[in-house]
Amino acid sequence: MEPLREVGGRAIPFGAKNVDTDVIIPARWLKTITRDGLGRGAFETLRSDPDNLFDSAEFKGSPILIAGDNFGCGSSREHAAWALLDLGITAVIAPSFSDIFSGNAFKNGILTVVLPQEAVDRLMEVAKTDPITIDLEHQSVTTPFQDRFTFEIDPFRKHCLLEGLDEVGLTLARDVAIARYENDAATALPWLARTGQSLGEHTA
Amino acid sequence: MASKPRTLYEKIWDAHVVERRDDGTCLIYVDRHLVHEVTSPQAFEALRASGRTVRRPDLTLAVPDHNLPTTARRDAAGRPIPIADVESAQQLAALERNAPEFGIRLIGDADVEQGIVHVVGPEQGFSLPGATIVCGDSHTACHGGLGALAFGIGTSEVEHVLATQTLLLKQSKTMEVRVEGVLGAGVTAKDVVLHIGGVLRAAGGTGYVIEYTGSAIRDLSVEGRLTVSNMAIEHGARAGLIAPDDKTFAYVKGRPYAPKGAEWDAAVTWWRSLSTDPGATYDKVVVINAADIVPSVTWGTSPEDVVPITGSVPAPEDFADPSKQDAARKSLDYMGLTPGQKLTEVEIQNVFIGSCTNSRIEDLRAAAKVLKNRTKAANVRWAVVVPGSGLVKRQAEAEGLDKIFLAAGFEWREPGCSACLGMNPDKVPPGERCASTSNRNFVGRQGPGSRTHLVSPATAAASAVAGKLADVRELG
Ligand code: SF4
Numbered sequence: 082m083e084p085l086r087e088v089g090g091r092a093i094p095f096g097a098k099n100v101d102t103d104v105i106i107p108a109r110w111l112k113t114i115t116r117d118g119l120g121r122g123a124f125e126t127l128r129s130d131p132d133n134l135f136d137s138a139e140f141k142g143s144p145i146l147i148a149g150d151n152f153g154c155g156s157s158r159e160h161a162a163w164a165l166l167d168l169g170i171t172a173v174i175a176p177s178f179s180d181i182f183s184g185n186a187f188k189n190g191i192l193t194v195v196l197p198q199e200a201v202d203r204l205m206e207v208a209k210t211d212p213i214t215i216d217l218e219h220q221s222v223t224t225p226f227q228d229r230f231t232f233e234i235d236p237f238r239k240h241c242l243l244e245g246l247d248e249v250g251l252t253l254a255r256d257v258a259i260a261r262y263e264n265d266a267a268t269a270l271p272w273l274a275r276t277g278q279s280l281g282e283h284t285a
Numbered sequence: 286m287a288s289k290p291r292t293l294y295e296k297i298w299d300a301h302v303v304e305r306r307d308d309g310t311c312l313i314y315v316d317r318h319l320v321h322e323v324t325s326p327q328a329f330e331a332l333r334a335s336g337r338t339v340r341r342p343d344l345t346l347a348v349p350d351h352n353l354p355t356t357a358r359r360d361a362a363g364r365p366i367p368i369a370d371v372e373s374a375q376q377l378a379a380l381e382r383n384a385p386e387f388g389i390r391l392i393g394d395a396d397v398e399q400g401i402v403h404v405v406g407p408e409q410g411f412s413l414p415g416a417t418i419v420c421g422d423s424h425t426a427c428h429g430g431l432g433a434l435a436f437g438i439g440t441s442e443v444e445h446v447l448a449t450q451t452l453l454l455k456q457s458k459t460m461e462v463r464v465e466g467v468l469g470a471g472v473t474a475k476d477v478v479l480h481i482g483g484v485l486r487a488a489g490g491t492g493y494v495i496e497y498t499g500s501a502i503r504d505l506s507v508e509g510r511l512t513v514s515n516m517a518i519e520h521g522a523r524a525g526l527i528a529p530d531d532k533t534f535a536y537v538k539g540r541p542y543a544p545k546g547a548e549w550d551a552a553v554t555w556w557r558s559l560s561t562d563p564g565a566t567y568d569k570v571v572v573i574n575a576a577d578i579v580p581s582v583t584w585g586t587s588p589e590d591v592v593p594i595t596g597s598v599p600a601p602e603d604f605a606d607p608s609k610q611d612a613a614r615k616s617l618d619y620m621g622l623t624p625g626q627k628l629t630e631v632e633i634q635n636v637f638i639g640s641c642t643n644s645r646i647e648d649l650r651a652a653a654k655v656l657k658n659r660t661k662a663a664n665v666r667w668a669v670v671v672p673g674s675g676l677v678k679r680q681a682e683a684e685g686l687d688k689i690f691l692a693a694g695f696e697w698r699e700p701g702c703s704a705c706l707g708m709n710p711d712k713v714p715p716g717e718r719c720a721s722t723s724n725r726n727f728v729g730r731q732g733p734g735s736r737t738h739l740v741s742p743a744t745a746a747a748s749a750v751a752g753k754l755a756d757v758r759e760l761g
Contacts, residue, residue, distance in 0.1 A: 112372035112708075114326035114379045159440050163327070188441045248441070249337070252449040255304060255312060259340075259451060262303040262314050270300065272544035272552040273316045273416050276343060 082190040084245035088172040089214040092145035093134055094205045100148055101155030102182065106164040119160055120167030135168070145213065147205055148175040150198075153182025162189040172215050174222065176201055187238050188248060192217060200230040217243060290562035292459050293528050294494045297434040297559065301417050303451055312451050316416040317433075320347040320389065320443070321402045322380040323708070324421025328444035329383040340450045342388035346411050349377050349394055350401045354710050355671050355698035358395045365395075373709060387447070400674025400700040403427040403641035407511060408674055410540025414529035414556045419446055423518045424641050424724060430511035431537065432529030432559060434494070437518065457523045458492050458568040463499040466575030471758040473651065474509030475643055475722065475741035477501065478516045479581040483591030484573060490522030493569065496561065497527050501575035507536040508647045515642045516724050519588035528560045582628055582754055583726045583739040585616035590726070592628060594744065594756045600624030619728055620736050621716070628754050631738070635719035636661070636668040636695075636749040637731070638742050640705040643722035644673030646680050648742040653686040655746035655757060661694040662752025669696040669711070671703040693749070707732040720748040 110122035127133050134140050146165070152175040153161060162185040165173070172192040183193045194215060196204070200222075204213060207224045214223050217239060222230045241251070252259075266274040291299070303312040318341075325347070332338070339345060352373035360366055368374040377394065384391035392398045398405065402420055406412035406428055414432035419425060421443045428435035442452060462481055481497075495517050497510075505513065510527045517525025534553050537543050544552045579593040590613075592599065601613040601624070617624065622631065638644070638652050649672065661668045670690045672678040678700060681687055687697045704711040705723040707730065713719040715734025722745050723730075726737035738754060747757040 112323075112376060114375050115330055116327050157439060159327075185439070185441070248453065249331075249335075249445050249448045252312065252445065252451060252453070253337075255449075255451075258304050258312070259314070259449065263450075266314070270415075270555065272548050272555075273413065276542040277410065277544045277548075 082245045082247045085171060085190060085192055085242045086218055087214065087216050088144050088192065090145065090212050091140055091143040092147050092174070092204065092208040092213050093140045093143045093170075094208040095134060095146055095148050096205050098149030099151045099154055102153060102158050102161040103155055105153065105161040106158065110164070111158060111160055113160075116163040117167060119164040120169070123164035123168045142169045144169060144171050145208075145215065146170050146173045147201060147208055148173060149201075150176045152178050153186070154179040157181045157185070159185045159189070162186045162191055165191060174201060174204060174215075187242070190242065190245070190247070192242060194222060194232050196222065196230050196232055203228060204230075290565035292561045292565045292567060293432065293496055293526060293559055294434060294457075294459055294524075295565070297415055297417065298456055300415070301434075310453055310455055313417060313454050315419050315446050315450050315452060316344060317406070317411055317413070317418045318345045318446050318450075319402045319406050319411070319418070319420035319425070320345060320380070320384070321351060321420070321422065322349045322376040323351045324440050325383065325443055326376060326379040327440050328421075328447055329379070329387065331444045332387070332447060337448045339387040339389060339447045342390075344450065345389045345447070346392070346406070346409070347380055347384040347389050348392040348399060348402050348405050349380055350399075350700075351702045351706070351708050352376050353394055353699075353701040355701045355703045356710075358699060370710070397675035397679060400672070400677065401641045401644065401702055403511075403515065404644060404673030404677065404700075407431055407536075408540070408676060410537055410543030413537060413543065413552075414533055415559050419452065424515055426517040426522070426525045427511050427515035427641055429514035429517065429524055429526035430507065431533055432526055432556065434524055434526060436524040457494040460490060460493040460495045460522070460569040460571065461567040462495050462497050462571045462573065464497065464501040464573045464575050464578075465499040466501055467504070468501055468575050468578060471580055471743065471756075472578050473580075473741040473743060474505050474512040476578055476581045477505075478513045479583065479588070479591045479739060480578045481513075481573065482516065482519055482588045483581070484571065485520040485589075487519065487587050487589040488521040490517065490520035493522050495520065495522045495525045496567070497525060498561075499573075499575075502527055503530065506647060507532050508645045511645070512642055512648075516588065519724060529556045580741065580744050580757055582744065583737070584620065584622060584628065585613065586619055586726055586728050587612070587616070588724065588726060588739060590616060594628055594754065596628060598622045598624050598626045598628065629751075629756060631718065631754045632664060632752060633720050633738070633748055633754060634664065634666045634717040635713050636665055636745050637671070637704040637713075637719055637721040637723065638669070638695075638745050639671030639673070639703050640721075640723035641673065641702075642724040643742050644671060644677065644700075646677050648722065649677065649681045649686050650684070652742040652746040653689040655743050655760060656693040656695070656750070657689050659693055659750045661749040664752045665694070665749050666717070667696075668694055668749050669698060669704065671698045671711070672700050674700045695749070704731050706730055707735070713737070720745045720754060
């Protein structure tokens with residue numbers, strides 16, 4: 082994954098509350114086989130309105146989305162995170178997120194920023210006309226008008242995002258421990274460590 | 286190590302810890318990974334993009350099921366029959382490409398071993414007692430019927446397991462659901478789990494791994510136990526499991542992937558040691574009297590909406606919780622039912638016998654027993670039996686069950702998920718009702734506007750004959 086230190090630019094002042102994953106990416110897009118291209122289905126229903134924010138000249142391709150409470154509720158579909166990424170969004174600011182969505186967002190390198198409603202309201206105001214900047218290192222969101230809001234983030238998640246580490250990469254770094262487990266299991270629990278039928282090449 | 290008494294779940298967990306972190310999260314080793322076409326394409330795509338490989342292709346098995354039509358897959362000349370739905374065809378083709386590319390065995394769409402992933406795993410001996418088993422599918426707990434720790438995962442986790450053969454997990458709380466006593470005539474494993482669902486409610490198991498215990502569970506066949514464990518997710522539980530015993534070992538022995546020879550004997554010794562120790566405690570215990578369980582049926586759009594077949598449709602006011610009252614109102618409206626209506630007066634137009642809950646040979650035998658020398662009622666427009674695998678199909682045909690189904694007016698299909706979910710051509714039309722042996726009665730689950738009543742195979746068969754939801758015990 083790409084390291085993420087700072088996200089800056091125009092932010093889509095969306096603001097809606099309880100945006101569920103079906104709004105972010107309707108179920109009919111779940112039968113895809115790639116993560117790419119899901120941006121076309123992102124907010125599909127809202128974007129059928131020709132005057133929608135997402136496709137306006139001003140906000141098209143913006144890296145930040147500002148939303149209301151409980152963003153990403155509903156089903157656990159990971160497609161919601163993929164759709165946002167494909168739309169060009171790498172950070173979402175909201176007063177709260179669904180747990181599953183923020184987990185999926187993190188796994189896919191999207192920063193979720195939780196700020197109090199007043200701060201979100203102020204950013205919505207600024208976003209209409211000016212860019213905003215999220216600095217992950219210093220855990221702050223700033224505007225050209227000297228606003229500065231700080232946010233909390235799980236230190237582990239922060240570290241992963243800053244370094245561009247994905248969970249798979251982190252676990253692969255534990256290879257020695259995994260290999261040790263496999264060795265022990267091969268002796269202690271051989272019926273689990275391999276199957277009773279030869280299955281071709283073992284590549285580990 | 287001081288041996289504090291432990292539960293079955295805790296013993297399996299402890300045996301699979303690769304590393305324990307300070308915050309209690311553990312890196313858990315995965316013994317068996319089942320892969321199907323719906324939740325895997327983006328995981329393989331991510332591996333490819335990052336130049337990663339599959340750590341243990343030998344512990345991974347791929348089989349298509351969700352999207353496959355249940356009609357013939359080869360023409361008379363043995364050529365594949367194209368699949369009309371472009372996206373279904375793409376997902377299936379992706380699995381056919383990805384499995385060989387990453388060195389994983391693929392059971393093909395026309396192989397006799399093909400079937401629903403949760404039927405195939407136990408049938409092949411790939412799923413074993415004491416193993417950790419994952420699959421990108423919410424009904425993976427099914428394999429817990431063998432005494433395995435099995436649960437569903439999302440696509441990122443599928444990628445994680447493919448690349449590392451591990452998962453980062455927090456240990457769940459434990460719940461014992463004990464069913465004591467003897468089940469009455471006509472009461473099956475499906476009725477047991479529907480009844481449990483009604484007691485626990487859809488979220489009662491959230492945060493827990495459930496161990497089903499008690500004499501009524503021990504008396505179930507292994508296939509019946511798979512049926513019970515299959516629906517653990519419908520109580521919100523992460524997984525469900527049942528202690529392995531002699532019946533389990535007899536079931537597993539001799540299957541293609543099962544251990545053999547001296548290794549088999551050592552495995553059995555270990556499996557026996559997994560049972561919950563006397564004195565071990567669960568975080569929660571629910572006790573159910575087997576005598577209270579009768580053939581059950583769902584009336585609403587959540588698996589917790591269970592009533593005895595002898596009962597009637599509840600009224601929203603029957604529920605204390607205002608949000609449940611609201612949900613009940615919506616469910617009744619969607620299902621087109623009136624409070625007070627007797628369940629046995631509800632007419633059905635479709636009957637589906639299949640799904641990973643109820644498509645094994647014993648399920649088909651139970652349905653055929655009811656249907657022998659009987660036919661479906663005229664108002665039942667579509668009645669279908671979809672065996673859980675090609676091997677189940679072959680066995681059923683050897684026993685002549687297919688003839689009984691066909692004579693009763695049922696269709697006899699190729700294995701797959703079929704009408705369990707509206708992802709392939711088998712669907713229940715809008716506004717029509719289906720007596721279904723599957724596990725979910727959600728809005729639109731069997732097709733947009735479909736109305737599902739979850740039942741056992743025997744009840745489904747009896748309902749087909751009556752043309753209404755029926756009490757199999759009345760048929761005699
Ligand atoms: S039969 Fe139904 S529940 Fe089982 S795996 Fe297929 S779709 Fe899922």
